[in-house]
Amino acid sequence: MRIFPSHPLIHKLVILVIACLALVVSPANATGFYDLPSLKAGSSTWIVDQAEAISAVNEGKLNKELKSLAKKTGNELRMVVVRRLDFGNTIDGLAEEIFTGWYPTPESQAHQTLLVLDTLTNKTAIRYGEAVSPPLTDEIAESVLTETMAAPLKDGAKYNQALLDASARLNAVLLGQPDPGPPAAQKIDIASTFTTAEETDDQNATIWVIVLLALATIIPMATYFWYVGFPGR
Numbered sequence: 001m002r003i004f005p006s007h008p009l010i011h012k013l014v015i016l017v018i019a020c021l022a023l024v025v026s027p028a029n030a031t032g033f034y035d036l037p038s039l040k041a042g043s044s045t046w047i048v049d050q051a052e053a054i055s056a057v058n059e060g061k062l063n064k065e066l067k068s069l070a071k072k073t074g075n076e077l078r079m080v081v082v083r084r085l086d087f088g089n090t091i092d093g094l095a096e097e098i099f100t101g102w103y104p105t106p107e108s109q110a111h112q113t114l115l116v117l118d119t120l121t122n123k124t125a126i127r128y129g130e131a132v133s134p135p136l137t138d139e140i141a142e143s144v145l146t147e148t149m150a151a152p153l154k155d156g157a158k159y160n161q162a163l164l165d166a167s168a169r170l171n172a173v174l175l176g177q178p179d180p181g182p183p184a185a186q187k188i189d190i191a192s193t194f195t196t197a198e199e200t201d202d203q204n205a206t207i208w209v210i211v212l213l214a215l216a217t218i219i220p221m222a223t224y225f226w227y228v229g230f231p232g233r
Contacts, residue, residue: 031082032089033097041076041108051083051119053159065167075132075174077113078102079163084120091118095125106130113174115144115166122153135173144169147182 031050039045046066047059054062062079070076085094095116103109110131117124124145128136148165152158165183172180 030084030086031094032086033094033101036080036098039078039102041103041112046076046078048078048080051081051159053081053083053117053119054163055160058160058164062163062167065171069171069174073174073176075111075113077115077167077170077174079167080114080116081159081163082116082118085118091116091121091123091125094118095127099127103129113170115163115170117149117159117163119157119159122157124149124153132174135176135179136170140169140173140179143182151183 036048036050037045039048044067046063047054049059066077066079080098082094085091095114098116099109099112099114102114103112106129109129111129113126113128113132113136115124115126126141126145128141144166148169149162152161152165169180169182172178
């Protein structure tokens with residue numbers, strides 16, 4: 001009876017197969033609340049960009065704006081950008097987890113505003129405390145998501161522009177200035193920026209094809225070396 005040879009190449013092949021399967025079982029770069037830094041009211045961090053979607057120049061500009069806002073008004077606005085959500089989570093669910101996790105009491109939530117963006121689907125969410133409303137009303141908050149941010153997100157996924165525009169509008173409102181409204185006052189159909197179920201199915205099918213092609217290459221190689229042995233043996 002021939003024993004399966006213990007050889008580094010076989011071990012590498014097995015590891016490669018497991019890695020390929022892991023691509024299907026565990027989505028890469030998914031983000032949940034516990035993947036984010038732990039912040040609190042008064043923290044000096046204003047931007048959390050897990051997706052690396054914001055340029056260094058624009059991140060510096062946003063940090064400067066948000067720090068100035070907090071100093072002038074006591075209202076703190078933070079932005080979180082993720083590459084994709086954990087399986088089963090929603091953008092609203094993640095925003096709620098972050099808001100209540102970072103600011104666990106009504107007192108700590110009062111002067112907080114949180115904006116969350118998922119770059120995979122271009123979905124956005126906003127949460128804010130009681131002391132922020134007014135001047136930040138539900139209507140303005142909804143318009144920031146469905147108009148101010150939706151326009152640049154739909155037009156080529158311009159994440160930097162979307163966040164800069166949202167920051168400019170929210171800063172104006174939280175400073176007590178008149179609401180400047182969305183750029184060009186043109187409402188965008190935000191539903192068109194989402195990934196549909198059919199598109200998701202197509203993506204999953206593509207992953208399966210890649211995995212099966214990889215296995216179709218690896219398994220014959222492993223079988224060949226099993227029967228004929230390895231060079232130099």
